[in-house]
Amino acid sequence: MNKGKDLLVVDDHGEIRDLLARFLEQHGYRVQGVRDGNAMRQHLARQQPDLIILDLMLPGDDGLTLCRELRGQGNTVPIIMLTAMGEDTDRIVGLEMGADDYLPKPFNPRELLARIKAVLRRQPDNGPLTVNDSPQALRFGHWRLDLARRELLNEKGVTISLSTAEFDLLRVFTQHPNRVLSRDQLLDLARGREAQAFDRAIDTLVSRLRRKLEADSKNPQLIKTIWGGGYLLAAEVQYED
Numbered sequence: 049m050n051k052g053k054d055l056l057v058v059d060d061h062g063e064i065r066d067l068l069a070r071f072l073e074q075h076g077y078r079v080q081g082v083r084d085g086n087a088m089r090q091h092l093a094r095q096q097p098d099l100i101i102l103d104l105m106l107p108g109d110d111g112l113t114l115c116r117e118l119r120g121q122g123n124t125v126p127i128i129m130l131t132a133m134g135e136d137t138d139r140i141v142g143l144e145m146g147a148d149d150y151l152p153k154p155f156n157p158r159e160l161l162a163r164i165k166a167v168l169r170r171q172p173d174n175g176p177l178t179v180n181d182s183p184q185a186l187r188f189g190h191w192r193l194d195l196a197r198r199e200l201l202n203e204k205g206v207t208i209s210l211s212t213a214e215f216d217l218l219r220v221f222t223q224h225p226n227r228v229l230s231r232d233q234l235l236d237l238a239r240g241r242e243a244q245a246f247d248r249a250i251d252t253l254v255s256r257l258r259r260k261l262e263a264d265s266k267n268p269q270l271i272k273t274i275w276g277g278g279y280l281l282a283a284e285v286q287y288e289d
Contacts, residue, residue, distance in 0.1 A: 053098040053168060057081040058088045058114070059130070060106050068101065071157045072164075085109035097125060099164060102147070104131035112145050119146035122209040126167045128160070146256075148212045167212060186222055188283040189270055191261065193222055200260075208260050213238070217253045221271065221281035230278040254279055 055077050059065050065081035072079045080097070082088050084107050088100075100118075104111040111129055118125065129147040149163050185194045190203040198215050200208045210218065216238040220229070229237070231250045258265040272280045 052076060052078065054078045054080070054095070055099050055101060055164070056088070056091060056097040057101045058084070058106065058111070059101075059103040060084060061103075064103075068157065068160070072161065075161060077164075083107075085114045088114060092123075099126045099128065099168060101128050101130060101160070101164075104129055115145040115147055119209065119211065124209055124211055126212050128163055128167060130155075146211045185288040187286045187288070188222055188225065188281070189261075193218065195219065210260070211256075213253055214256055214260075217250070218257055221279075222285050225281045225283055225285045228274045228277045228280045234279065250279075 055072060057065050057068050057079060059068075059081070060083045062081075062083070065083070069079040069081055080091060080095075082091055086108065088102075091097075102111045102115060106114070109117075111131070115127055115129065118127070126148045127146065128149045128151060130151055130153055132153040148167050151160055151163060184196045185192060187193075192201045193199075194201065198210075200210050200215070200218065202208060217234060220234055220237040223237075234250050254271055255265070258268050258271055261270050262268045270281065270283055272282050274280050
């Protein structure tokens with residue numbers, strides 16, 4: 049269940065903050081609202097929410113800057129980005145900065161609610177893996193992917209920060225090693241019923257994973273591009289109990 053989760057709304061429009069807070073509280077969430085990046089930082093210093101709803105256009109640091117800042121600090125809190133601009137390029141940039149989902153304004157609050165539920169369902173405490181259900185971890189190349197904790201560790205045991213979307217995509221690759229997967233297949237497998245036909249979103253996530261996994265992201269040896277086909281994880285995967 050996702051109800052009872054703490055949500056942080058970052059939007060400089062007080063009416064929007066209040067409306068979202070009332071609507072989401074009616075559905076069982078605890079909601080706090082702040083107007084800008086400085087207030088967001090102060091809030092995060094006191095309390096870590098379960099999800100941030102982050103407006104793109106803010107006074108001072110914009111949503112993209114704040115998203116990039118959080119990911120650069122290793123903070124993997126799920127982020128749903130809101131923007132009045134509906135261009136595909138804005139969505140691509142948002143995903144590039146580490147957002148987990150994107151919703152253009154104006155939007156139906158029920159659609160936002162559905163996105164929130166979808167993102168939170170992919171968090172580890174909403175469906176923990178067990179030994180009986182599936183392996184707890186796996187290894188590929190020099191990497192170890194802890195499926196229960198949703199963590200990626202390098203050969204020295206150092207945790208590499210992954211957003212929710214990055215983890216979901218990497219999990220799909222490791223479930224289908226040495227197999228060409230189209231963008232549509234990757235999107236469907238990673239995001240299920242919430243998937244949208246948006247090829248560039250997958251391209252962006254693959255680029256982000258390559259920067260974290262590959263010795264040379266411009267000459268990838270692990271996640272290979274198959275022209276006209278999609279992508280392939282070129283590695284043997286070994287499962288652990």
